[in-house]
Amino acid sequence: MSIGNSPEDDRPSVGRALQQARIDAGLTVDEVSTTTRVRIPIVHAIEQDDYSRCGGDVYARGHIRTLARAVGLDEAPLIAQYDEEHGGRPAPTPAAPLFEAERIRPERRRPNWTAAMVAAIVAVVGFVGFTLFSGGGKSGTPVAGRDATGGASEPVTKAPADKPAKPTRPRPEPSDSAIAGLPKDKVTIKITARDGQSWISAKDANGRLLEDGLLRQGQSRTFTDKKRIDLVLGNAGVVQLYVNGKEVKQVGDKGSVERLSYTPGDPQAG
Incomplete structure (x- = not known):
């Protein structure tokens, strides 16, 4: 058989x-x-x-x-x-830890405004209490006294205490999307391999190759051109992308290859 x-x-x-x-x-x-x-x-x-x-x-x-x-x-x-x-697709990472990591990460970057305001209020209350205590309970009411000859002297008025200074609000840190200082007549791209390594390719408006290779986790590249920059991003879900100082939130999924093009007026939706 x-x-x-x-x-x-x-x-x-x-x-x-x-x-x-x-x-x-x-x-x-x-x-x-x-x-x-x-x-x-x-x-x-x-x-x-x-x-x-x-x-x-x-x-x-x-x-x-x-x-x-x-x-x-x-x-x-x-x-x-x-x-x-080739040995099968690797087992997917459990969803719960990924979502938990995404939830926790941005919270660590936010300023703790509540703690700052509580500290400012405590400082003001302490300053006022110290001012009242150091005054010894004396009021600003005029007090009549007598001079050396036994006659009544002019009433002495106590100078009013200085008003407590208003607490200074902490100035917020500049956000990642700040675009001050970037040239308006050019397109500026910044790519960071935030959550893993990515293969990237970048060309200017004339088709000249600016970058073509592997971007390892933690590495960044910045490109500038007067007209346009064309990008190809491998494993796009791990990439953090800024276009003219503004972060592009949805670059792509992990494992996907995305082809993008930006001009001085971008980022544009989609």
Whole structure:
């Protein structure tokens, strides 16, 4: 009795499927690279099932999704096949600790205004109490006395005590979204890998490459151009992005590849 190959054994590899779909669509590697912003050497490597240039499984999945959309393939079966051939997708992090971390993190950065106001009130009450105590209970009522000859002297009026100084309110720290000092006729981009590492690519309005490589956690890059800056962000969910001094709140999800473009008038919604 002979045993035939299963349908899964006959299916092409992920890279071969992407390459064949690109050829069937009449696209060159250069055209796919221009459309997806995935570098030409990486496109060639993925079509040969070489993912060593991607920088890890997270980036490899992101590139596969991007290339699949560009050549008209369903990305889900390709991602599932990639995970099957490379040890499976890592177990997701439990949601509760992530949400708790997100809830706690911003609270540590807020000034404790309640404590500052309580301290100011205590200082004022202490100052007033000290002033009253040091006056020895003497009032400012005029007191008639007698001079050396026995005659009545002019009443002596006690000078009123100085009024307690008003507490000085603590000045709030400048917010992260402050844009003072930035040039109005340029676009300024600041990227920080806040919660993990990210692959980034940045080009100016003339297509000149400003940055292309891995941004490790905690590292930042700043770019400036007079007209436009085009970005490609891998693992976009870990990135903190400022455009012209204003934070872009929703850059993307962890593991996703986002292509963004900004001008001096941005950020714009979406």
